[in-house]
Amino acid sequence: xxxxxxxxxxxxxxxxxxxxxxxxxxxxxxxxxxxxxxxxxxxxxxxxxxxxxxxxxxxxxxxxxxxxxxxxxxxxxxxxxxxxxxxxxxxxxxxxxxxxxxxxxxxxxxxxxxxxxxxxxxxxxxxxxxxxxxxxxxxxxxxxxxxxxxxxxxxxxxxxxxxxxxxxxxxxxxxxxxxxxxxxxxxxxxxxxxxxxxxxxxxxxxxxxxxxxxxxxxxxxxxxxxxxxxxxxxxxxxxxxxxxxxxxxxxxxxxxxxxxxxxxxxxxxxxxxxxxxxxxxxxxxxxxxx
Ligand SMILES: NC(=O)c1ccc[n+]([C@@H]2O[C@H](COP(=O)([O-])OP(=O)(O)OC[C@H]3O[C@@H](n4cnc5c(N)ncnc54)[C@H](OP(=O)(O)O)[C@@H]3O)[C@@H](O)[C@H]2O)c1
Numbered sequence: 001x002x003x004x005x006x007x008x009x010x011x012x013x014x015x016x017x018x019x020x021x022x023x024x025x026x027x028x029x030x031x032x033x034x035x036x037x038x039x040x041x042x043x044x045x046x047x048x049x050x051x052x053x054x055x056x057x058x059x060x061x062x063x064x065x066x067x068x069x070x071x072x073x074x075x076x077x078x079x080x081x082x083x084x085x086x087x088x089x090x091x092x093x094x095x096x097x098x099x100x101x102x103x104x105x106x107x108x109x110x111x112x113x114x115x116x117x118x119x120x121x122x123x124x125x126x127x128x129x130x131x132x133x134x135x136x137x138x139x140x141x142x143x144x145x146x147x148x149x150x151x152x153x154x155x156x157x158x159x160x161x162x163x164x165x166x167x168x169x170x171x172x173x174x175x176x177x178x179x180x181x182x183x184x185x186x187x188x189x190x191x192x193x194x195x196x197x198x199x200x201x202x203x204x205x206x207x208x209x210x211x212x213x214x215x216x217x218x219x220x221x222x223x224x225x226x227x228x229x230x231x232x233x234x235x236x237x238x239x240x241x242x243x244x245x246x247x248x249x250x251x252x253x254x255x256x257x258x259x260x261x262x263x264x265x266x267x268x269x270x271x272x273x274x275x276x277x278x279x280x281x282x283x284x285x286x287x288x289x290x
Pocket of ligand 1: 241
């Protein structure tokens, strides 16, 4: 279908269903109804539905390179693979997780090295996104107080959120081409910002992401010497509805779907230049304080 569609009674059940489906097809929508607030909300929702399904253009990268995602089994990682696969900006898009073959495990350096060489054999490695990360599971919850600090839990968070990604950088950064745009981005988190920490709590997650940020910044300095157009950055995806955020995001107003978040992050990645190297940016492309 093409052209504009005007929906009367958009706030109602059937109207809402029809509008969502049309939005997902990318059709231009106009709404009319009695409740101004409801209309504003559905207009925003439909806008983001359209954004979430539109084709991603990463025209700033040399054509036909390889894009690889670590953590392809996760909410954001899976959506990144999907969004990249629907765009024609890369010759190959390959995702790795603990369930792919070859598989990766952050606790197994050899698996990270193998994944990096596997992808680089397919062509020029132009975009690498590390979408792995750990916040909680059955035996570990974010700490509310220093009373809950536990050496084993701290070590586990550092192993998964800082050391694992550092080893990914060790094996991926030397494989980035020496010329032309090439990006390594790791998903950090705003709560890893020391300058922005006003609420406290979440010691292990905050500190391991802060360590990750320092590792990224340090590697960026080294990358610039080897690949002047290379870019090594940390990204904050915003609050995204995934298993990682599920127990904590209920009170947040601004929660994005993984599909929206992946497209927002890729739009930021497309705008990066060599000046962005060593930066920490949010999903809007705004710098986050360290
Ligand atoms: N969701 C949010 O609101 C939010 C906000 C700020 C920052 N972030 C960051 O965004 C990143 C992605 O988070 P998400 O929300 O997509 O979470 P998610 O759905 O839980 O995904 C986490 C990913 O990490 C992988 N992972 C965990 N332990 C691993 C290990 N030992 N070896 C290999 N992979 C491992 C998981 O792999 P498997 O699939 O194999 O389990 C999964 O792919 C994380 O770094 C997170 O800190 C998320």
